[in-house]
Amino acid sequence: MSGSLDNLNDDNRELVTFPNGARLVLDPMPHLQTTSVGVWVDAGARDETPENNGIAHLLEHMAFKGAGGLGARELVERVEDRGGVMNASTGYERTGFYVRCLAEDAADMLDISAGLALDQQLPEDELEREKGVVVQEIGEASDQAEDLVFELAQAASWPDHAIGRSVLGTEASLKDISCAQLRDFVETNYVANRVVMSVAGHFDRDQIIAQSQKWLEPLKAGAAPIRLKPEYGNGAIVRERDTEQAHMVLSFPAPDSRTQDRFAARLFEEIFGGGMSSRLYQEVREKRGLAYTIDAEFDSYADTGRFNVYCGCDPSDTMEVQKIVKELWLEFANAGPSEAELKRAIAIQKAQFAMSSEGPSARASSGAYELFTFDRLINLSEALVAIDKVSLDEVKLCAQNSTQGKATASCVGPANCLDAAFNFTQG
Incomplete structure (x- = not known):
């Protein structure tokens, strides 16, 4: 296979680095009956502007409306039919798509995780509906004083910077985000050198390698993120x-x-x-x-x-x-x-x-x-x-x-x- 293989850890992890900069972490835990598989991207809310605040999180939501050749319902049924648990998260500096599953399903579930991260369909007819779901999420967070106080603390600590804004965005900032903008965000940020596929648990190494080649080798490399250092507030x-x-x-x-x-x-x-x-x-x-x-x-x-x-x-x-x-x-x-x-x-x-x-x-x-x-x-x-x-x-x-x-x-x-x-x- 193409790529270089380095044994960097005394805990049996392996790191495969592809020529385009994409990376695969193999972390065998053969005594387990389950596996955790996922794809993480070095992109999040701090890569947004005030105008498109919330786009990284909205993209995460939209991925579940169809990805990797599967429709929204097919995605969840494919995972839950096998007893798996699928989820995703968006932070300020990275976004992840992952599944916990039985060991025998690791390669198939990695295929689904990779599709969510790297092959979103982004259907136009689902966008406004999903924005509405996110607006409800924003409202729920605002209603919880324990959540709201941390949102305010974030804004106080890093004013006028992406880290000081909510990961969820606002109803106003989400309003004009289009599928074209979502695709632009993917093209800019979801590039090979900012993607890590990681697998931990019990798995067939050859099957995981095959999935990584399928998804990671075709990715295009891109520029490193330009991130301005935030000034701490007062x-x-x-x-x-x-x-x-x-x-x-x-x-x-x-x-x-x-x-x-x-x-x-x-x-x-x-x-x-x-x-x-x-x-x-x-x-x-x-x-x-x-x-x-x-x-x-x-x-x-x-x-x-x-x-x-x-x-x-x-x-x-x-x-x-x-x-x-x-x-x-x-x-x-x-x-x-x-x-x-x-x-x-x-x-x-x-x-x-x-x-x-x-x-x-x-x-x-x-x-x-x-x-x-x-x-x-x-x-x-x-x-x-x-x-x-x-x-x-x-x-x-x-x-x-x-x-x-x-x-x-x-x-x-x-x-x-x-x-x-x-x-x-x-x-």
């Missing part, structure tokens, strides 16, 4: 809602997903607000009883990132909660973690990496993510060693660097709680 965005709880997201900048600092960032996230032993959980929930849910997350992209603290609390407590969060954040930046905290966080992170490596769906997705992010496959052992090497000073410096940046916040709830978000961003 300020708060709030939305008044008659809710029982106030929902807040409090944020500071964080490392991007490609830097080695990402390991220290994961450990800071874990110590600060990752679990029940975290500082936020112990102080805000256990000690003071101010919230049922409070946690932290490390949200990263290729060239930017942020730490978020989410809290759902009584509207009358938002001012106190944001004050405690900020004080704890600054205290962490000043003093750093304890040895016991770091040891616990390392154990948790290593366990999470190991647990995710045992699921074929996570492994298939991870193969694509690693290639898009690092241009190589990352051994599990390499990641675990990197986590083990993170020092107290590195975690402390990560917290310090975050608080030296601009603060952003969002809040959804009654009018009397909204000032808390603005207070967090000041001083």
Whole structure:
């Protein structure tokens, strides 16, 4: 076959790179009875303009209206007749189409996944109907305060940039998108060097190779995406809602997903607000009883990132909660973690990496993510060693660097709680 074969991992994964730049990840797990197959594309909402915001996600929807020579109903019946589960997702930087199935059906299900990603029919008579479905999805997200507060946080953190806009788009931005524009988006972004086919689980290697040749070899290479680095914002965005709880997201900048600092960032996230032993959980929930849910997350992209603290609390407590969060954040930046905290966080992170490596769906997705992010496959052992090497000073410096940046916040709830978000961003 054409293409070069490199054994890059000590975990038995194989990477096949085709002459046009398309790549195939083979991740055998022969002890399983199932397989996860999929095709991922290095394209998403950050490749949109304000005028066509939502086109990447709309394209994902439209793919299920007919692809790979099968109609909409044929697609789902072909998968579900064999007990498979088919899905897709669109993010800011990549889009994926995937199926979980029995091992004996892996090649056939990969054929369907590849058709969804690389051979969409895009029927004109389905476009307006599907736009209506997406508008309902937008409405559903807006109705959920927990979802809306993160949309607002995204806009506050990266204003005037594609990463700051909703992946779903808006009713106004979807209105004028045509099938011709969808095809243009595919032609520009769904090119060989931005496509990864990934298979994890129990499968027949020769059958998978045959499918990869069928779908990947004919693809044309294209230009790398032109993505402007976003500037981190400063300020708060709030939305008044008659809710029982106030929902807040409090944020500071964080490392991007490609830097080695990402390991220290994961450990800071874990110590600060990752679990029940975290500082936020112990102080805000256990000690003071101010919230049922409070946690932290490390949200990263290729060239930017942020730490978020989410809290759902009584509207009358938002001012106190944001004050405690900020004080704890600054205290962490000043003093750093304890040895016991770091040891616990390392154990948790290593366990999470190991647990995710045992699921074929996570492994298939991870193969694509690693290639898009690092241009190589990352051994599990390499990641675990990197986590083990993170020092107290590195975690402390990560917290310090975050608080030296601009603060952003969002809040959804009654009018009397909204000032808390603005207070967090000041001083």
